[in-house]
Amino acid sequence: MNILIAMDSLKGSLSSIEANKACEEGFLQADSRFRIETVPVADGGEGTVEALVYAADGQFFEAEVTGPLGKIVKARYGILGGGRTGVIEAAEACGLPLLKRDERNPMEATAFGLGELIHEVIEKGCTEIIVGLGGSATNDAGIGMLQALGYRFLDDNGEDVRFGGKELIRISEIDDSGVSERLKDIKFRVACDVTNPLYGMQGAAHVFAPQKGADPEMVLELDKGLEHFAQAVLSQLQINLQEIRGAGAAGGLGAAFAGFLDAELESGISLILEQTKLKEKLLKTELVITGEGKLDGQTSMGKAPAGIAQLAKEKNIPVIALAGDVSEGGAALYEAGVTAFFSIVSGPVDLETALDPEVARSNIKRAAEQIGRVWRLNKSAGL
Structure with a gap:
């Protein structure tokens, strides 16, 4: 039995x-x-780190990173048995649970801490990183994360833009000269179960920003910012973010991972079940x-x-x-x-x-x- x-x-x-x-x-x-x-499981959102660490005989770690509104938060992540694969959750660094309901504001929220968390995992010697995107409080197209990883996003005056979705509309130049060469050797696998484009009526702002605290006026402004950013990326880097299925996931983090970090956007549950080897476990069930x-x-x-x-x-x-x-x-x-x-x-x-x-x-x-x-x-x- x-x-x-x-x-x-x-x-x-x-x-x-x-x-x-x-x-x-x-x-x-x-x-x-x-x-x-x-077998602990998750679908790529909350619980992804815990499920994979226990399934793969890994270890838990904790790092202090920049939270969605700039305050330092403690983010938990894992390294799987073997030491080459790290597991992180966006929600640990820039998630809605880190904010009170009246603090939610995707115009200001940044994914900078997620980039810091990625850097922390790389410093541990990992060459592969599994990312759960669920639960982000951001709508910044992932520029905060990319800023933490060495990318610079400049305005018309050559100054770095600040944090939050409100800054997307100001970006006129993208500078990747400060990005570490080590980042190019990292394989990112991103649990992403939505197919929303970056901008438009089915995009990140219109579909997801309201639950992150955006009012109708903010939604329109955020959407304009996302479109402006996509056009800047297409013009300067020849990367069409709008064509990426799932680009609008987690306030545009899908676009940042796939477009800038060459990540695979995968079904969350399929990724988790593969890692936990559930198919093999069913042979005797x-x-x-x-x-x-x-x-x-x-x-x-x-x-x-x-x-x-x-x-x-x-x-x-x-x-x-x-x-x-x-x-x-x-x-x-x-x-x-x-x-x-x-x-x-x-x-x-x-x-x-x-x-x-x-x-x-x-x-x-x-x-x-x-x-x-x-x-x-x-x-x-x-x-």
């Missing part, structure tokens, strides 16, 4: 590792003979348990549970998904390979209570125990 548990984090409540542990405890409470393997905070129609579009279910489906392994909230979209989940899905919440409850870590942990454990009891009966009956 081999069971593989690969829960994504329940955002604002439990990490992937904590959710996995609660689920494992529930199954073992149902039957101590279950053979269980847990009879049942898969996965899940996240909310299961809905969006889950089937690049989220961790869907990626896991697709791999299991290829091997005809049943998949049960758990979540705090289960909304419409069941048909899409079934198509993705989920056999059945359940809410862990046992009755009416307010969101604050449901998100309480102890409550969530208890709910997962209870749900897992019930699934374990049914699974044990099926196995006993030879089903």
Whole structure:
């Protein structure tokens, strides 16, 4: 009775590792003979560093970098076993969680700290860097990150522009003479699950900036800045940022990584599952348990549970998904390979209570125990 548990984090409540542990405890409470393997997962956003470090027997490190509004913050990153691959999350250096709601302002927010974090990883001797883009507070097309890496963006007077999305419109010249040669030898793999262009109605400003604090007037100004920057890059470097699928990800960080750092923009969950070797782990698995905070129609579009279910489906392994909230979209989940899905919440409850870590942990454990009891009966009956 081999069971593989690969829960994504329940955002604002439990990490992937904590959710996995609660689920494992529930199954073992149902039957101590279950053979269980847990795999921490993420989809390229929050939890990417943790999932990959644990999966690859790596190490955690911490660095002090410039936060989105210029204050020093502590950013955690990882180096995988072998010491050649670093893992970072944009949110650790320039993420929305680093700001209070009334502090959000993509006109001012910078990705400078992310560049500092990259430099820190390179100094550790890494030649490959995996980047999770989710959760940035910025809309600066990644120029802050590039400034930290030695690029200069100059205005009409030959002066360096400052930080934030408001500065994009002022850029007239790009100087890469100060970029370290070492940077060219680094392979960047970027977890990016959106295909938005850099500017326009489907671009970074119009689609993502409002959740980062931009009002309608700011959105228009930011979009003009992104277009101006793209034209400057096309004119001087012959790189068409607007043609890059995913250029608008994380306030334009997708454009900076792909256009300036020659990064591969990849499906987040595919990258994570490759690194955690989940496909190989399924060879000895009879049942898969996965899940996240909310299961809905969006889950089937690049989220961790869907990626896991697709791999299991290829091997005809049943998949049960758990979540705090289960909304419409069941048909899409079934198509993705989920056999059945359940809410862990046992009755009416307010969101604050449901998100309480102890409550969530208890709910997962209870749900897992019930699934374990049914699974044990099926196995006993030879089903």
